[in-house]
């Protein structure tokens with residue numbers, strides 16, 4: 290099959306698919322086992338998936354060369370691993386070599402995909418081997434350590450002077466951090482590319498443009514981590530479906546622009562490992578007001594936030610909650626904070642009363658071991674004690690409590706085991722502190738590098754739902770029988786990184802939980818297996834609602850700052866979307882109060898969509 294045939298057959302796959310399928314493609318990510326399971330029936334039917342993959346890579350590279358005004362002298366380097374990912378890269382290289390481009394493949398392993406290697410050589414491609422123990426037919430081997438070193442250096446020099454690098458070292462078969470020569474290549478080239486990228490936008494092709502095949506080599510495909518050196522890509526051509534690394538920090542940044550090559554996988558029959566929170570999910574979390582509503586039926590949120598030291602957090606969290614489509618807010622805190630809350634929000638009711646959700650801890654200082662808990666900390670501790678589960682999970686009162694958002698200083702007061710409608714909202718530093726308190730030996734850099742793994746650890750250890758804040762906000766489900774599906778909200782522009790933004794989110798999340806009180810109330814576990822599904826369903830609803838709050842928060846920030854930039858941009862569909870360069874204005878600076886002022890507009894936008 291040549292490039293045109295493969296491309297036509299690719300386009301016919303694309304045309305035959307419906308909008309729902311395309312929507313699923315850009316919203317859900319599937320782990321590598323699931324991707325292999327979805328590939329299997331197609332391979333059994335004889336679909337030449339590898340040829341489709343290679344044709345897509347070659348087509349994209351040709352488009353890039355054209356857009357960069359490069360002719361047949363453009364230098365193209367393929368970093369080729371020994372597996373099928375290398376096979377994709379070599380087949381793509383063969384198609385480009387056939388078009389007359391000089392293409393060199395740097396073999397990082399001891400072997401190469403047989404058929405792809407033969408085709409590559411027949412098409413005029415050149416091979417550069419690095420491993421003295423390689424058994425690649427017709428290539429030099431058993432060279433000295435000195436020569437191996439020289440070869441490596443020359444190869445890196447060559448690659449860094451090429452126009453296009455096709456990274457095909459590892460794809461979904463990657464296990465852990467890159468080892469051996471692949472690891473050294475990623476170490477040397479990855480660092481160089483990062484440095485060049487920091488100084489240059491590459492509008493003028495002053496550094497190699499990196500196209501990753503399926504996934505950038507060296508990243509954690511299933512958990513989005515960066516376990517070791519990796520090759521940062523400008524663009525990733527991803528096959529069949531998004532893998533979790535496409536949507537999870539920090540690996541998703543290493544993917545660059547993502548182009549999805551649709552293979553017509555049966556996505557509908559498989560569970561995603563992760564999902565991007567979009568407008569639909571966010572809109573579904575906003576309760577429609579009804580003619581029969583009264584303030585109480587719309588939901589009431591109680592807040593124990595702010596302190597003598599940080600009274601502003603009380604104002605931000607309370608005003609945010611009040612603006613997020615509920616009937617009333619109740620505020621509890623020091624007199625100074627009460628006064629400020631009432632000044633900003635005369636509608637607030639001061640003092641205790643019946644509520645459908647709680648928000649605690651925003652702007653409450655962390656309690657140090659030496660200090661006595663102040664009144665605010667004592668109230669929070671007393672409230673949180675009602676959510677404590679004993680080791681065997683029995684404590685019926687905990688399940689009957691309203692949903693609660695545990696933020697900032699309250700994270701230190703969390704009981705050991707709680708139900709899933711306790712939603713923790715740490716940033717990376719707070720998650721590190723929480724895990725340390727739970728006895729995990731971890732520092733903040735490690736958490737930053739593997740946020741999913743550590744958010745999940747906190748959820749598993751405590752039972753709580755965990756919303757981990759950052760440029761992308763990830764939500765992992767709590768509860769004993771929860772699904773592993775992670776939700777990622779990437780709607781926020783970087784302008785949201787401003788003091789008090791987290792207090793606003795806590796208030797908004799509290800309000801969204803209150804208006805969905807019936808959906809987020811876990812029942813007391815009966816021990817009966819048939820109830821596990823119900824429990825899992827509630828845990829998922831809570832996680833979706835938390836994701837929805839993060840989305841709405843990001844959208845309000847985008848409206849306030851007039852930014853188009855986001856933490857994550859939708860993947861492009863190969864064969865459907867255009868390669869046109871998009872621009873995402875970063876918007877103007879904002880403060881957290883500006884976000885509160887745009888919550889109503891953001892809700893309006895969701896409801897009118």
Ligand SMILES: NC(=O)C1=CN([C@@H]2O[C@H](COP(=O)(O)OP(=O)(O)OC[C@H]3O[C@@H](n4cnc5c(N)ncnc54)[C@H](O)[C@@H]3O)[C@@H](O)[C@H]2O)[C@@H](O)CC1
Pocket residue numbers: 328332338339340342370371372373374375377398458459460461462463464465466467468469471472502503504528
């Ligand atoms: N299965 C299929 O039908 C299709 C697979 N495709 C391609 O095939 C890829 C998967 O191929 P494979 O299963 O062969 O796996 P990969 O080629 O992704 O990875 C396996 C190779 O990487 C090496 N490797 C793994 N972990 C390493 C590490 N930590 N350090 C150094 N080397 C490491 C292994 O020794 C092996 O040589 C996909 O990502 C995709 O690119 C596509 O061609 C589409 C169809």
Ligand SMILES: Nc1ncnc2c1ncn2[C@@H]1O[C@H](COP(=O)(O)OP(=O)(O)O)[C@@H](O)[C@H]1O
Pocket residue numbers: 716758759760761762781782783784785786787788789790791792793794842856
């Ligand atoms: N680079 C970024 N891009 C988009 N959103 C961000 C970025 N950095 C932080 N945020 C968001 O800003 C908020 C900051 O919250 P937090 O760290 O708790 O701040 P504070 O304690 O000052 O309120 C979170 O919702 C987080 O997701």
Ligand SMILES: [K+]
Pocket residue numbers: 374456457458459460501502503504505506
């Ligand atoms: K790759």
